[in-house]
Structure formats: structure tokens, C-alpha cells
Amino acid sequence: MATNAGGNRVIRYGMTRQLVLGLEGVLADGTVVSSLNTIIKDNAGYDIKQLFIGTEGTLGVVTRASLRLFPEPPERLTLLTALPSYESLTSLLRFFRRRMGSQLSAFEAMWDSYFECALAIQKIERPFQKRHAFYALAEVEMLNPEVDRSSVEGTLADALSSGQISDAIVAHSLAEAKSLWRIRECAGELLGRLAPAAAHDISLPITQMDRYATTVEQRFQREMGGDRIFVFGHLGDGNLHLMTPLRKAEDAPALDKIVYESLPAGSSVSAEHGIGTLKKPWLGLTRSPPEMALMRSLKQHLDPRGILNRGRVI
Amino acid sequence: MATNAGGNRVIRYGMTRQLVLGLEGVLADGTVVSSLNTIIKDNAGYDIKQLFIGTEGTLGVVTRASLRLFPEPPERLTLLTALPSYESLTSLLRFFRRRMGSQLSAFEAMWDSYFECALAIQKIERPFQKRHAFYALAEVEMLNPEVDRSSVEGTLADALSSGQISDAIVAHSLAEAKSLWRIRECAGELLGRLAPAAAHDISLPITQMDRYATTVEQRFQREMGGDRIFVFGHLGDGNLHLMTPLRKAEDAPALDKIVYESLPAGSSVSAEHGIGTLKKPWLGLTRSPPEMALMRSLKQHLDPRGILNRGRVI
Numbered sequence: 001m002a003t004n005a006g007g008n009r010v011i012r013y014g015m016t017r018q019l020v021l022g023l024e025g026v027l028a029d030g031t032v033v034s035s036l037n038t039i040i041k042d043n044a045g046y047d048i049k050q051l052f053i054g055t056e057g058t059l060g061v062v063t064r065a066s067l068r069l070f071p072e073p074p075e076r077l078t079l080l081t082a083l084p085s086y087e088s089l090t091s092l093l094r095f096f097r098r099r100m101g102s103q104l105s106a107f108e109a110m111w112d113s114y115f116e117c118a119l120a121i122q123k124i125e126r127p128f129q130k131r132h133a134f135y136a137l138a139e140v141e142m143l144n145p146e147v148d149r150s151s152v153e154g155t156l157a158d159a160l161s162s163g164q165i166s167d168a169i170v171a172h173s174l175a176e177a178k179s180l181w182r183i184r185e186c187a188g189e190l191l192g193r194l195a196p197a198a199a200h201d202i203s204l205p206i207t208q209m210d211r212y213a214t215t216v217e218q219r220f221q222r223e224m225g226g227d228r229i230f231v232f233g234h235l236g237d238g239n240l241h242l243m244t245p246l247r248k249a250e251d252a253p254a255l256d257k258i259v260y261e262s263l264p265a266g267s268s269v270s271a272e273h274g275i276g277t278l279k280k281p282w283l284g285l286t287r288s289p290p291e292m293a294l295m296r297s298l299k300q301h302l303d304p305r306g307i308l309n310r311g312r313v314i
Numbered sequence: 315m316a317t318n319a320g321g322n323r324v325i326r327y328g329m330t331r332q333l334v335l336g337l338e339g340v341l342a343d344g345t346v347v348s349s350l351n352t353i354i355k356d357n358a359g360y361d362i363k364q365l366f367i368g369t370e371g372t373l374g375v376v377t378r379a380s381l382r383l384f385p386e387p388p389e390r391l392t393l394l395t396a397l398p399s400y401e402s403l404t405s406l407l408r409f410f411r412r413r414m415g416s417q418l419s420a421f422e423a424m425w426d427s428y429f430e431c432a433l434a435i436q437k438i439e440r441p442f443q444k445r446h447a448f449y450a451l452a453e454v455e456m457l458n459p460e461v462d463r464s465s466v467e468g469t470l471a472d473a474l475s476s477g478q479i480s481d482a483i484v485a486h487s488l489a490e491a492k493s494l495w496r497i498r499e500c501a502g503e504l505l506g507r508l509a510p511a512a513a514h515d516i517s518l519p520i521t522q523m524d525r526y527a528t529t530v531e532q533r534f535q536r537e538m539g540g541d542r543i544f545v546f547g548h549l550g551d552g553n554l555h556l557m558t559p560l561r562k563a564e565d566a567p568a569l570d571k572i573v574y575e576s577l578p579a580g581s582s583v584s585a586e587h588g589i590g591t592l593k594k595p596w597l598g599l600t601r602s603p604p605e606m607a608l609m610r611s612l613k614q615h616l617d618p619r620g621i622l623n624r625g626r627v628i
Contacts, residue, residue: 004361006355006357010355014328017361027608031604031607031608032604033608034602034604034605035605037582038519038580039518039519039582039585040324040551040552040553041320041324041329041551041552041582041586042517042584042585042600043318043582043584043585043587043588044582044583044584044589044593044597044600045601045605045606045627045628046368046373046609046628047318047331047364047367047368048605048608048609050361053361054357054360059360071412073415098385101387101417101455101457102415103415103416143412143413143414143415147461147465151458151461203353203354203356204353237354238354239354266351266353268351268355268358270357271353271356271357273357275357275359279358283358283359286356287359288347288348290345290346290347290348291348291359291362292359293345294341294360294362294365295359295362297615298360298615301611313360314360
């Protein structure tokens with residue numbers, strides 16, 4: 001809650017902020033503020049919980065909470081598609097959304113560099129006969145599994161015959177689904193293997209993601225003598241993750257400069273991981289001086305002695 | 315945005331708070347704070363827009379905004395069900411949610427008293443042969459109209475044969491759908507006809523709504539010599555609206571006392587309409603002293619001279 005965490009199903013259920021109905025928090029002066037609502041709608045005065053959610057413990061400490069839950073769908077369908085271009089990736093997302101609405105519960109994009117490396121690390125056989133430029137791992141919540149499965153298969157057939165996708169795999173068992181998800185979920189292992197390495201978590205307009213990733217890689221190679229970068233992320237949320245091997249840990253600030261300064265207007269230096277201490281120097285890049293001043297003023301007002309998570313965020 | 319408005323499709327799309335991506339606001343000291351994001355995920359520092367959303371203009375004035383939009387579904391299906399009891403109403407909501415997931419875009423409950431009065435005001439012929447205790451008007455977003463329509467009809471047939479509903483009508487044209495919605499949407503006309511009258515907008519646990527409405531009506535009749543009350547609302551959101559004819563306008567405070575003091579624990583005196591001036595005396599009923607103190611402290615900090623929407627909320 002303090003970091004307003006995201007994850008793979010934000011496209012369906014939203015960030016943590018949307019799932020907190022009420023909470024109890026402690027302010028810097030020791031006051032316990034209890035707003036442990038379980039009701040869905042409450043416009044009685046200011047929405048106090050927003051001071052605690054996503055502020056990384058710098059305005060107060062969350063001690064209890066009530067969360068909104070959703071019923072588990074009867075079945076989930078996992079599928080992996082291979083795509084020839086970035087344009088086909090974004091157009092597939094639009095197509096899936098039109099066909100599946102909010103039954104689409106995940107849409108995770110992987111650039112070829114990430115995908116190949118993940119297969120090697122997880123020791124998974126290449127699921128397609130040849131390599132492709134992009135991959136999308138999608139999950140569909142099925143309320144009526146028989147009907148929905150055939151509808152998804154129809155959607156994939158349409159995408160194949162129009163050339164939007166080059167190939168597709170539909171998981172036919174939980175084991176197959178898990179194996180496909182292992183490709184996407186080896187980010188932690190990848191970062192370990194690449195060490196010394198840097199990880200970035202950025203938000204930017206979906207249409208500009210591929211050009212941006214190419215720009216960062218080119219500058220990294222040209223200006224720092226770097227190698228490839230590994231790109232993947234929550235495409236439906238406009239959120240990319242970059243993982244970059246460094247020649248030495250001390251190169252991190254120079255890479256940060258390339259990653260953050262290459263962001264187009266309207267981006268964010270932190271999509272879901274927060275600011276902490278590492279991104280603190282870059283907060284001002286995507287936040288205007290009046291926003292920074294207002295954040296500082298709130299911090300000063302609610303924690304005048306600076307005792308809450310000192311040195312973080314602001 | 316300043317009132318975090320709700321409406322009939324909150325069950326599908328959330329309150330206004332969930333639909334604002336970014337905004338520009340003006341603080342009491344004249345500072346223009348621009349957070350006109352269009353990205354979906356942004357955890358870079360404090361979420362400044364929360365100070366403006368739902369605070370009724372008392373902490374700042376919203377001057378521009380960027381909103382999240384969703385594609386219009388290919389078709390919407392409207393249906394009206396008649397139910398024998400309150401238990402069947404809540405169980406129908408659960409049943410619809412299980413069968414339709416987030417394709418269920420509205421679920422509006424009407425008590426018989428409201429329903430009959432609405433038919434008379436709108437001059438609509440009674441849609442069922444006899445009167446029933448409760449009615450639910452539902453809307454389903456159809457991505458694949460042919461398949462979805464037959465699936466909804468199957469769901470209704472199951473609900474009928476299990477006795478969960480007593481009768482059902484599915485709109486077969488836009489005109490029929492509009493006519494059904496006119497029953498639900500005559501709240502404004504009803505309030506005018508009942509004048510002098512009072513309207514209330516409360517949130518409470520769904521399981522306790524019927525008992526609560528009965529308690530309020532009984533106390534109103536016993537303690538104030540009142541007549542019937544008219545009950546309807548957004549059942550899926552836990553939000554009821556009450557409309558009550560008064561003998562004279564001066565009776566309003568006595569009725570407020572009954573309406574608000576009868577609320578069970580964990581309720582709210584304002585689900586979606588805000589506090590303004592009318593509910594200001596009741597804010598403390600569903601907000602604890604530390605919450606009230608924190609609201610006052612924020613107001614004092616951000617608007618020390620009290621020039622923003624003076625006298626409202628806090």
C-alpha cells in the first residue's frame with residue numbers, strides 16, 4: 001500500500017490504490033487515524049487514505065487495512081503470441097480489448113532480447129519454430145470456459161489470418177500456462193545474471209515505447225560502450241521495464257541519465273516501483289516545480305521533524 | 315471531479331476518482347499546480363490530484379483535467395427483473411456477477427414504493443402483470459451481441475426456474491431500453507412531486523439495507539407521523555437513495571436525525587453527493603475525531619485564510 005504496488009493484472013483490477021477500501025495509519029505525532037471502511041463509495045469529507053497510499057511511508061505508516069476482493073474466475077486462459085513488429089503488438093492489444101473487454105486480465109510484452117535470454121535462464125525449449133521480433137503473453141478470465149475458449153481461439157485465428165500475429169500458443173493445462181508465465185517472470189533471475197546491472201521502471205505513451213527503447217540502447221552503446229538492453233513490461237498499462245548490464249556498478253548514474261533524459265514529455269520516472277532513494281535525484285524531471293513544492297509542503301506539515309522514512313522520496 | 319461524482323455505471327467503471335489521469339488545479343495562494351498526466355501508472359512522488367478530487371473545492375480549484383476513456387461497447391442490453399424479497403435481490407446481484415463478470419455495467423435496485431410512484435409520474439404502463447416487492451434494472455455490455463444475448467437469456471431462465479426472480483423483461487429495442495431506464499431516472503421528478511421532501515444518499519453494508527430502510531420508515535412514521543419513504547439505489551455499490559415527503563420543510567432536521575442515527579457501523583452519510591453545507595453537521599457521525607482533526611489540519615495548511623468554498627465540508 002505504501003508503494004501503491006502494481007503487477008501483472010493492473011489492466012483488469014487497477015493499482016493497489018483502487019483496491020484499498022479503508023485503512024488505519026499512524027501519523028508522525030503518533031495519532032492513530034482509523035478509516036477502516038469496507039464500503040465501496042464514501043464521499044464524506046476528504047479521502048484520508050490517499051495520504052498513506054503510495055507515499056512510501058513518508059507521511060504516515062499503514063498499520064491495518066480493508067481490501068476490496070473479487071471472486072476468482074472459474075478458469076483463466078493463458079496464451080503466447082509472436083509478432084513481427086511493434087506496431088502489430090500495439091494493434092493486437094487494441095484488438096484483444098475490443099474482443100475481450102475487461103476479461104483480458106494481463107497483456108505482457110517482451111522484446112526478443114528479453115525473451116531469448118529468459119528461455120535460456122529458465123531452460124525452456126523455444127516455444128515457436130523461429131525467433132520473432134516481439135512476444136505478448138496474455139491472460140483471459142473465462143466465466144463460461146467452453147464458450148470463451150472457442151471465442152479466444154476465433155480471435156487468434158482472425159489475428160493470424162490478418163498477419164497481425166505470426167504465431168500463437170494457447171496453454172491447454174495449468175502446467176503449460178505456468179511454463180509460459182515462467183518466461184515472463186524470470187526478471188529477478190535475469191537481473192542477477194546480468195550483475196552488475198541496472199533496472200528501470202518507466203511509464204510513457206504506448207505509441208512511443210519502441211522508439212524510446214531503441215534510442216536508449218543506441219545511446220547506451222554509443223556513449224557508454226554498452227551491450228544490449230533487455231526490455232519487457234505491462235504494455236496495457238503503458239509501463240516498461242528495462243534491464244541493462246553495466247561494465248561496472250559505478251556506471252549506473254550515467255545510464256540513469258540516458259534512461260530518464262530520453263523520456264518523451266508526459267512520462268514518469270517511476271510507473272510502479274516508487275521513488276525511494278535511488279530515483280530521488282530524478283523526481284524533478286517528471287514533476288513540475290509547483291508539484292515538488294506542494295509535495296515538500298505536505299511533508300513539512302505532516303512530518304515537521306522528518307522522522308518518517310527519512311531521506312526517501314522528497 | 316471536485317465531488318468525485320458517481321452514477322449508474324460505477325459498478326463497471328468506478329467513481330470519477332478512478333477516471334482522472336491528471337489535472338491542473340489552483341491552490342489558495344494562487345499557485346497553479348499542473349499534473350496533466352495521460353499515463354495510467356505514475357508512482358513518482360505523492361499523487362497530488364487526490365487533494366483536488368472529492369474535496370469539493372475546499373483545498374483547490376480544478377481548472378483542467380485529462381480523463382481515462384473506454385471504448386463504447388458494440389451493444390448494451392437492458393433488462394428489468396421483478397423479485398419476491400430483498401434476499402433474492404442481493405442473491406441475484408451475486409448470481410449476475412458470477413455469470414457476467416464486469417460485463418454487468420449497472421444494477422439498480424428499486425423498492426416497490428419507488429417503482430409504483432415512478433410508473434405513475436412517467437405515465438408508463440405497468441411492465442409486469444402484478445406488483446412485486448423489489449425490482450432490479452440491469453445493464454450488460456455485450457462485446458459479441460449474439461452470443462452474449464443468448465447467454466443473458468440463459469442466466470435469466472436459470473434465475474426464473476430457481477425462483478430467484480419472479481419475472482423478467484429484456485429490452486428488444488433502444489426505445490424499450492430507454493423506457494425501462496425512465497423508471498429509474500425519474501428521481502428528480504419524484505422529489506419535485508413530493509415537495510416539501512428530503513433526499514438522502516447513504517452507503518451501508520448491502521446485507522443491512524432492507525432492515526435499515528424499514529427501520530427508518532417505521533421511526534419516521536412513529537416519531538414524526540410520516541408517510542411512506544421511497545427507496546432505490548446503486549445496489550452493487552452499496553449506495554441507497556431515500557426520498558421522503560415531509561409535512562413541512564422545517565421537519566428536515568428531525569428526519570436527518572433518524573436517517574443518519576439509524577445507520578449501522580461502517581456506513582457513510584454521503585456515498586456520492588458529498589458533504590456541502592447540508593451534511594456538514596453529520597460529518598462527525600461517520601468520521602472519527604482523528605479523521606476530523608486531520609481534515610481540519612489539511613484545510614488549515616492549504617487554505618489558511620479559508621477563502622476556498624468557505625463554509626463547506628469542514
